[in-house]
Amino acid sequence: MIRKLRDQLGANNFLLLITIVLFIAMYIAGIIVYRENNFGRFQVFLNLFISNAGLIVAAVGMTMVLITGGIDISVGSMVAMTCMLLAWMMENKKIGAIPAIIIVLLIGVIFGLVQGLLIAYLKIQPFIVTLAGMFFARGMTAVISTDIISIKNETFLKVANAKIYLPFGGYVNKKGVMIYPYIYPSVIIGIIVLIIIFYILKFTKFGRSIYAVGGNEQSALLMGLNVKRTKLKVYVLNGFLAALAGFVFCLNTSGGFVEQAKGFEMEAIAAAVIGGTLLTGGIGNVLGSLFGVLIKGTIETFITFQGTLSSWWTKIVIAALLCFFIILQSILASTKHKRLKST
Amino acid sequence: MKALKRALALLLASILCISFWGCSKPAEETTKETKKETTKETQKEPAKDESQAKTEENAKDDLIVVGYAQVGAESDWRTANTVSFQTTFVEENGYKLIFDDAQQKQENQIKAIRNFIQQEVDYIVLAPVVETGWETVLGEAKEAGIPVILSDRMIDVTDDSLYVAWVGGNFIKEGNDCVDWLAGYLKEQGRENEQINIVTLQGTIGSSAQVGRTKGVEEKLSEHPNWTMLDRQTGEFTQSKGQEVMESFLKSYDDIDVVIAENDNMAFGAIDAIKAAGLDPGEDIIIIGFDAVHAAFEAMIAGDMNCSVECNPLHGPRVAEIIQKLERGETVDKIQYVDEGVFPAETAAELIATRTY
Numbered sequence: 001m002i003r004k005l006r007d008q009l010g011a012n013n014f015l016l017l018i019t020i021v022l023f024i025a026m027y028i029a030g031i032i033v034y035r036e037n038n039f040g041r042f043q044v045f046l047n048l049f050i051s052n053a054g055l056i057v058a059a060v061g062m063t064m065v066l067i068t069g070g071i072d073i074s075v076g077s078m079v080a081m082t083c084m085l086l087a088w089m090m091e092n093k094k095i096g097a098i099p100a101i102i103i104v105l106l107i108g109v110i111f112g113l114v115q116g117l118l119i120a121y122l123k124i125q126p127f128i129v130t131l132a133g134m135f136f137a138r139g140m141t142a143v144i145s146t147d148i149i150s151i152k153n154e155t156f157l158k159v160a161n162a163k164i165y166l167p168f169g170g171y172v173n174k175k176g177v178m179i180y181p182y183i184y185p186s187v188i189i190g191i192i193v194l195i196i197i198f199y200i201l202k203f204t205k206f207g208r209s210i211y212a213v214g215g216n217e218q219s220a221l222l223m224g225l226n227v228k229r230t231k232l233k234v235y236v237l238n239g240f241l242a243a244l245a246g247f248v249f250c251l252n253t254s255g256g257f258v259e260q261a262k263g264f265e266m267e268a269i270a271a272a273v274i275g276g277t278l279l280t281g282g283i284g285n286v287l288g289s290l291f292g293v294l295i296k297g298t299i300e301t302f303i304t305f306q307g308t309l310s311s312w313w314t315k316i317v318i319a320a321l322l323c324f325f326i327i328l329q330s331i332l333a334s335t336k337h338k339r340l341k342s343t
Numbered sequence: 344m345k346a347l348k349r350a351l352a353l354l355l356a357s358i359l360c361i362s363f364w365g366c367s368k369p370a371e372e373t374t375k376e377t378k379k380e381t382t383k384e385t386q387k388e389p390a391k392d393e394s395q396a397k398t399e400e401n402a403k404d405d406l407i408v409v410g411y412a413q414v415g416a417e418s419d420w421r422t423a424n425t426v427s428f429q430t431t432f433v434e435e436n437g438y439k440l441i442f443d444d445a446q447q448k449q450e451n452q453i454k455a456i457r458n459f460i461q462q463e464v465d466y467i468v469l470a471p472v473v474e475t476g477w478e479t480v481l482g483e484a485k486e487a488g489i490p491v492i493l494s495d496r497m498i499d500v501t502d503d504s505l506y507v508a509w510v511g512g513n514f515i516k517e518g519n520d521c522v523d524w525l526a527g528y529l530k531e532q533g534r535e536n537e538q539i540n541i542v543t544l545q546g547t548i549g550s551s552a553q554v555g556r557t558k559g560v561e562e563k564l565s566e567h568p569n570w571t572m573l574d575r576q577t578g579e580f581t582q583s584k585g586q587e588v589m590e591s592f593l594k595s596y597d598d599i600d601v602v603i604a605e606n607d608n609m610a611f612g613a614i615d616a617i618k619a620a621g622l623d624p625g626e627d628i629i630i631i632g633f634d635a636v637h638a639a640f641e642a643m644i645a646g647d648m649n650c651s652v653e654c655n656p657l658h659g660p661r662v663a664e665i666i667q668k669l670e671r672g673e674t675v676d677k678i679q680y681v682d683e684g685v686f687p688a689e690t691a692a693e694l695i696a697t698r699t700y
Contacts, residue, residue, distance in 0.1 A: 037462045044461045051454040150475030150499050161479050173463060173487060184479075253449055255475035260449075300451075304458040307441035311451065 015276030015329065016288045022321075023291045026298050034305045042169035043181040048297035053186035054079065054249035055267055055296075059275075059289040060197045061241030062268040067201070068234050069214045069281025070119060070126035074133030075242045076264030078111060080256075081137040082246025087149035087256030090156060097155035105243050111137070112239015113232075120231035134265070141258050148257040151250070159185055160251040186251045193241065198286050210234060214281030271296060274321055278329055295321065406439040407666060410459035411468045414495075415447040419636060423700030424470070424495065424656040431659030438663070449473050453480045460487045466666055467491045469506075474499040481505040492665055494658045496551075503677070508665050510658050513680035514552050517652045518559015521603060521631055524650050524685050526567060528629070539570045539600045542592045544578040544585050544613060546605040552654070553577075556605045556633060573599065578609040585612025593620045599628055607632040607639040607651055614647045625649055625688070635686050637698055643691035653683040656700055 031040040038044065049056070058075050065072045082104045089100040111133065118129045151157065163182040170180040201207040209230045212220040221227050249261060273279065274295055275288025299317050303309050409432050416422055425442070432440035441464060443455035449472045459467050460483055467489055471477065477498045484491050485505055493509040500506075529535050543560065546553035557575070564570060573596050578585035585604060589612060592599060602617075604610035610632035617624040624630055624647045632639050635653040642648040661681050668675050686694065 039461075041461055044458075047454075047457045047461065051450070051457060148473050148475055152501075157478070161482065177488065179487065249450070252453060252479070253476040254478065255473065257473060257475075259447070262448075297454075300454060301458055304441065304443050304455050305462060307439075311444045311446060 016285050019275050019288050019291045023295050037305050048294050049187045052293050052297050053190040054245045055293050056190040057193050057245035058268040059271040059293050060286045061238040063272045063277050063284050063286050063289045065238050066277045067214045067284040072130045073265045074130040076261045077134045077137035078242040079246040079249050079261040081141045082243050083250040084141045084144050084256035086250050087151050088144050090153040091149050097153050108239045108243020112236040116232040116235030120228040151254045186248045408439045408464040409466045410441045410464040412443050412452045412455045414470050414472050419700050420656045427657040427659035431663050456480050470494040471496050471498050508675050510661050510679045512654045514555020515559040518556040519563050520685050521652050522563035540573050541601040542573050543575040544604040544609040546580045548577050580606050582608045582612040585609030586616045589613040589616035601629045604632045607634045607636050640691045640695040643688040650687045652685050655681045655683045
């Protein structure tokens with residue numbers, strides 16, 4: 001039966017379905033186990049988005065890169081550099097919030113452009129190029145300032161702290177105050193990015209060529225697709241999204257310092273893989289990556305609600321999940337291969 | 344062959360799946376178990392009058408829930424701090440502690456605090472990783488009516504109503520204590536009117552421990568006109584750098600009487616440098632360190648060090664005291680220093696066993 005379902009859905013959607021089912025199962029388990037601790041509250045669910053808005057943006061960009069068969073491990077350092085630049089420009093140079101944001105986004109685009117040119121046109125391994133990018137961005141962050149810079153810019157803080165209340169799903173807390181669930185603008189940015197990239201990948205020529213390039217570069221070339229240009233565009237877009245993720249991340253922490261967002265890129269890759277993206281390229285879905293992020297967030301929430309487990313268990317569970325999905329993917333790939341052979 | 348491979352892969356996948364579910368289960372089981380226990384307890388002695396059983400149950404409900412967002416486990420000091428909270432906030436004392444290790448990441452602490460708010464903990468204790476970026480999330484805590492108590496490090500916020508109190512060490516007082524101990528020690532030895540030459544190994548410049556300790560020593564130094572501070576240089580809180588700086592001090596000055604090292608690790612470096620120069624640390628040159636870590640007691644027992652001024656990580660009892668006051672509706676002081684002792688070498692041997700860090 002499972003095979004029938006898989007054949008109908010295709011490998012792409014089948015992996016996505018598993019991720020979504022897993023997330024829902026975990027979440028329901030959480031609601032049951034921690035029912036006395038208010039796990040079922042709508043705000044707990046929204047907190048997954050609030051706390052991980054930056055990661056959603058980064059994971060969406062990462063998914064796109066992974067679909068082309070590439071990788072970008074400079075994202076975490078880019079996030080740190082963006083935060084630091086924002087803080088430094090606004091606090092030490094007294095540049096307004098909006099010009100500062102535009103500047104960092106432009107820097108993201110330029111960063112992506114350079115990496116993309118090296119990867120697409122000089123055919124250097126994406127891992128090596130972005131490894132260099134990772135060291136460069138982290139180094140630059142320290143050069144800008146080794147101190148912690150706190151953002152005090154009013155416009156910025158106003159956006160960062162602008163609570164958007166939802167008119168439903170509220171609860172009365174212990175002190176008898178009705179509290180409505182809320183989100184921050186960062187969540188809206190994350191969702192918009194997700195929708196736009198989802199649309200691009202599904203419904204545009206550019207999106208389809210991304211899948212084609214990742215599926216089989218040779219045949220994409222033979223089909224007359226401009227492989228190099230597609231790759232370049234993907235890395236530029238990802239550079240932009242990395243900077244945007246940095247801005248969103250900064251809305252949460254409102255400060256810049258060197259050690260920020262270490263290992264962020266790995267979390268983004270893990271989210272994408274759990275969401276059903278294949279590292280070999282050609283298969284993936286940004287919606288899956290969203291659920292990958294949400295699963296990570298749910299595990300973290302589990303652990304804080306449990307209260308005595310070491311928070312390092314998050315990493316161990318993520319590791320188990322990654323193994324599970326990789327094995328599942330390889331099974332799917334091998335059966336697909338077999339079917340192709342037999343026909 | 345291929346079918347076999349596939350079966351094996353499937354088996355592996357299912358094992359992983361099961362192991363994953365295994366991870367989330369213990370929590371469920373333990374809650375079940377504790378529940379069983381409570382029902383058992385109440386059932387065990389039906390002879391007991393019901394009101395007593397009821398108060399027992401009520402006591403379980405009345406536990407004060409405290410969420411602690413800790414920095415991580417990067418040093419012995421930090422671990423001792425964690426243990427202090429874990430041993431203070433236990434059920435016997437009427438608390439339930441929800442502990443979160445942020446793995447040195449601020450974003451993890453922010454997440455943890457948001458989860459604490461949803462769990463409706465009674466108090467949040469925060470040992471911030473960094474000083475900045477707390478306005479938003481502490482604002483949420485304030486809105487939810489949950490008091491926040493800071494431990495160890497201060498935060499940089501414009502609105503200080505975001506926290507009710509701060510608990511930590513008083514570095515300036517540590518500096519004062521250091522000078523007072525030295526004065527007493529010299530008097531004991533009959534050297535109070537002698538010319539005394541001092542050098543200081545400073546911590547990482549700009550850190551609150553360095554700034555406070557240097558200032559504390561400076562303040563008290565003016566009371567002793569016959570003392571001279573020959574030189575101050577940073578050893579960046581490390582043993583190797585401390586040794587290096589001490590070596591250069593020994594070359595530049597031939598009559599050093601006292602070394603003040605702004606942490607114990609630098610004092611250990613200084614001891615090595617003094618030994619290498621053929622002098623007897625602790626005898627020819629008086630050595631004072633800060634922090635009073637376990638290794639400092641060992642050095643004092645060996646006779647290489649004269650004194651260490653404590654930097655107390657045991658914040659748990661003080662935080663509990665604050666919470667008790669707040670529970671009674673009393674006001675608490677915003678800044679609260681923990682008690683910190685001075686440990687001279689004579690007491691080291693008997694105290695070393697009682698030291699927890």
